[in-house]
Amino acid sequence: MFDTPVVVVDAAVMDRNIQRAQTVATAAGVRLRPHVKTHKSSLLAQKQLEAGATGLTCATLSEAVGLSEAGVGGDLFVAVPFYPSPSKLARIDLLLEAGSDLSLAVDNLSVAGLLAIRYPGGGPRLIVEVDSGSHRTGVDPVEALPVAAACGDLFGGVFTHGGHGYPPGMAAAAGADEVRVLAETKNRIEAAGGRVAVISAGSTPTAAHCVGDPVNEVRPGTYIFGDWQQVGNGAMALDDVAVSVMATVISAPAADRFVLDCGAKILSKDQPAWVEGYGHLPQMPGAVIERLYDNHAVVSTHGDRPPMVGDQLRVIPNHVCPVINLVDQFLLTTGDVVPVDLRGHLT
Amino acid sequence: MFDTPVVVVDAAVMDRNIQRAQTVATAAGVRLRPHVKTHKSSLLAQKQLEAGATGLTCATLSEAVGLSEAGVGGDLFVAVPFYPSPSKLARIDLLLEAGSDLSLAVDNLSVAGLLAIRYPGGGPRLIVEVDSGSHRTGVDPVEALPVAAACGDLFGGVFTHGGHGYPPGMAAAAGADEVRVLAETKNRIEAAGGRVAVISAGSTPTAAHCVGDPVNEVRPGTYIFGDWQQVGNGAMALDDVAVSVMATVISAPAADRFVLDCGAKILSKDQPAWVEGYGHLPQMPGAVIERLYDNHAVVSTHGDRPPMVGDQLRVIPNHVCPVINLVDQFLLTTGDVVPVDLRGHLT
Numbered sequence: 001m002f003d004t005p006v007v008v009v010d011a012a013v014m015d016r017n018i019q020r021a022q023t024v025a026t027a028a029g030v031r032l033r034p035h036v037k038t039h040k041s042s043l044l045a046q047k048q049l050e051a052g053a054t055g056l057t058c059a060t061l062s063e064a065v066g067l068s069e070a071g072v073g074g075d076l077f078v079a080v081p082f083y084p085s086p087s088k089l090a091r092i093d094l095l096l097e098a099g100s101d102l103s104l105a106v107d108n109l110s111v112a113g114l115l116a117i118r119y120p121g122g123g124p125r126l127i128v129e130v131d132s133g134s135h136r137t138g139v140d141p142v143e144a145l146p147v148a149a150a151c152g153d154l155f156g157g158v159f160t161h162g163g164h165g166y167p168p169g170m171a172a173a174a175g176a177d178e179v180r181v182l183a184e185t186k187n188r189i190e191a192a193g194g195r196v197a198v199i200s201a202g203s204t205p206t207a208a209h210c211v212g213d214p215v216n217e218v219r220p221g222t223y224i225f226g227d228w229q230q231v232g233n234g235a236m237a238l239d240d241v242a243v244s245v246m247a248t249v250i251s252a253p254a255a256d257r258f259v260l261d262c263g264a265k266i267l268s269k270d271q272p273a274w275v276e277g278y279g280h281l282p283q284m285p286g287a288v289i290e291r292l293y294d295n296h297a298v299v300s301t302h303g304d305r306p307p308m309v310g311d312q313l314r315v316i317p318n319h320v321c322p323v324i325n326l327v328d329q330f331l332l333t334t335g336d337v338v339p340v341d342l343r344g345h346l347t
Numbered sequence: 348m349f350d351t352p353v354v355v356v357d358a359a360v361m362d363r364n365i366q367r368a369q370t371v372a373t374a375a376g377v378r379l380r381p382h383v384k385t386h387k388s389s390l391l392a393q394k395q396l397e398a399g400a401t402g403l404t405c406a407t408l409s410e411a412v413g414l415s416e417a418g419v420g421g422d423l424f425v426a427v428p429f430y431p432s433p434s435k436l437a438r439i440d441l442l443l444e445a446g447s448d449l450s451l452a453v454d455n456l457s458v459a460g461l462l463a464i465r466y467p468g469g470g471p472r473l474i475v476e477v478d479s480g481s482h483r484t485g486v487d488p489v490e491a492l493p494v495a496a497a498c499g500d501l502f503g504g505v506f507t508h509g510g511h512g513y514p515p516g517m518a519a520a521a522g523a524d525e526v527r528v529l530a531e532t533k534n535r536i537e538a539a540g541g542r543v544a545v546i547s548a549g550s551t552p553t554a555a556h557c558v559g560d561p562v563n564e565v566r567p568g569t570y571i572f573g574d575w576q577q578v579g580n581g582a583m584a585l586d587d588v589a590v591s592v593m594a595t596v597i598s599a600p601a602a603d604r605f606v607l608d609c610g611a612k613i614l615s616k617d618q619p620a621w622v623e624g625y626g627h628l629p630q631m632p633g634a635v636i637e638r639l640y641d642n643h644a645v646v647s648t649h650g651d652r653p654p655m656v657g658d659q660l661r662v663i664p665n666h667v668c669p670v671i672n673l674v675d676q677f678l679l680t681t682g683d684v685v686p687v688d689l690r691g692h693l694t
Contacts, residue, residue, distance in 0.1 A: 003434040003694040037641055059642040080642050081597045082608070083657040087350040107598050108656045136643055137598040137606050163640070250428045251454050251484040259484050261429070265672050266693055269616040293510070294384055294668050295406040295427050295693075296483055309455045310430040321641050325612050325673070328691050344675050346613055346642075347350040 004248040004312060005262040007323060007330035013242035014224055021223050022052045028211035033057050033077060033200070035221030038321050040342035042070030044224065057219045061091040062345040068098045070341060077103040079159065079219060081129060081137050084114050092124055103156055103198065105129050107139050112150035125156030127198055132181040133174060134163030144185045148194055157198025158185050165206040168233045168274050175209025178202065183214050205235040227320040228280045229272045245279070245315040245323065247297065249307045258306045262315055263295040268322035280316040351595040351659060352609040354670060354677035356685070360589035361571060368570050369399045375558035380404045380424060380547070382568030385668050387689035389417030391571065404566045408438040409692040415445045417688060424450040426506065426566065428476060428484050431461050439471055450503060450545065452476050454486050459497035472503030474545055479528040480521060481510030491532045495541055504545025505532050512553040515580045515621050522556025525549065530561050552582040574667040575627045576619045592626070592662040592670065594644065596654045605653045609662055610642040615669035627663040
């Protein structure tokens, strides 16, 4: 028996998820560039590349450096805009010197201009982020042309993140938004004489809905493990969820309540509006993790018979990305240990 | 300039917080046993001991082992109940062999009995957790006596956590609940012939309200750094908050919205009901971090002039404990780096 709390990943389900996403992308004629922020593991990044992924997506330059140092930094896209401070520029230079084919997100005229000046003979490829409806980062589509122009010779394409496709029933419309906004932007830039090589979209919920023309790359991340919010929004089946947090009942102080040792320091407090509680207990599907403290998960039984102190229960986390980022390693059902070698890597 | 996002702690404010809590405890005649789950740092644990703390509180046995390995494991209390699996027992034995004066939380008859059988000649001191109103772990006060009896010779005292004292206006009443429940429990156990050496209570909001008789030990954690929820509930002044997450504006795509690079992977998604948003921006007190993604904090300006891309802003996190647990180290304003050597340590 392993000690709890611990993250366990079903290796067979994970491998099936990797293969299936690759098969769908290949059949649709788009490149698959998995987002490593979900697994934070160069080992699993390598697996995704071996299955046919053409490159990797990162959230930070330090994730990119970690991948490069682990030998999987051949083709990297850092898909979050950044400000080119000296330390960020030093990392970019490091990646270029290491031979990475490096793409970077920009959504700002000044940043695009600064990078164009910094790399006059070429360097990183700049991919302009366009807002397709999530209203997070990304320029309004009508403002993409000047940002693309400011990139100069570094301009490489456009991308979007249809984050508004996460709630139940929204994925198809958000995927269509991604395609429409990228097509409009591409046409506008091409009409001005630009060449738009990369046209990138797609998250785990929206990827299946945006693999049409002109999108030529998708960037899902969560699909490798799944989580409870992806079951709740219909993007993944419960049988395709590879990740569990195994927890032990440490207290059962009342007939309708018990406490697990998987607190917010392993489950995180992510709680999308369409799921109840802080994770799902497949062995007690009616029970709800009502309250989450750093090291306690307080569960209401809602009429189920409470487990005994010492019982181990499986919890499917609401959102897998922050969970993996809280552990230094996780277990596969094969018995192997996967180091989360990109854990942290915030900058 | 440092790279962002990064956790920065004002060393002078932190030192003042350490001293003040010690002074208050000493003046009240109670022992201060700071909770290390806030800072996860053996270096700061050492500072707290040097200031007069009589021992340390941990949330997990692996935190206790980490403290012991760092040379500050002399007097440790693991204040979360656990199930004595072989791996937990191995850690207990390790700590005892290393010479720790070790106290462990129990709130269950079977666990107390198992430990009493496992350590017939003495070993860890067992401290029975009593529920004073937070309804998390802890036995109902009327059930404390049989659990204390099951501890046999290992029984060392009682403790409670008045977690219901966190919301604004609740600290005094919750502190009084802690005192009342512990006094009742102590009297009941003593009437049955038991000796109750340790009577432990008190969190950052309630510690000042429970230092009266019979409480002889308090266990606050957050007081060392402070955070926005402790300002919001009145437990700490804004000037006593030592912790900041320094972040950079990475996108300003609309007049009323900008995006910082401090996402949930550094701020965490903790959001108590009495604070708005996912952290406080002292330089823009009207602005609200409305949405938090893994690597993006989306801020509404609420009429303030938005900052420029590249600007650095200070964010006071809602809850400091999960923030520190997300980084491998943090900066002091002295320029020193503090390793978070107990980061993770979940089991």
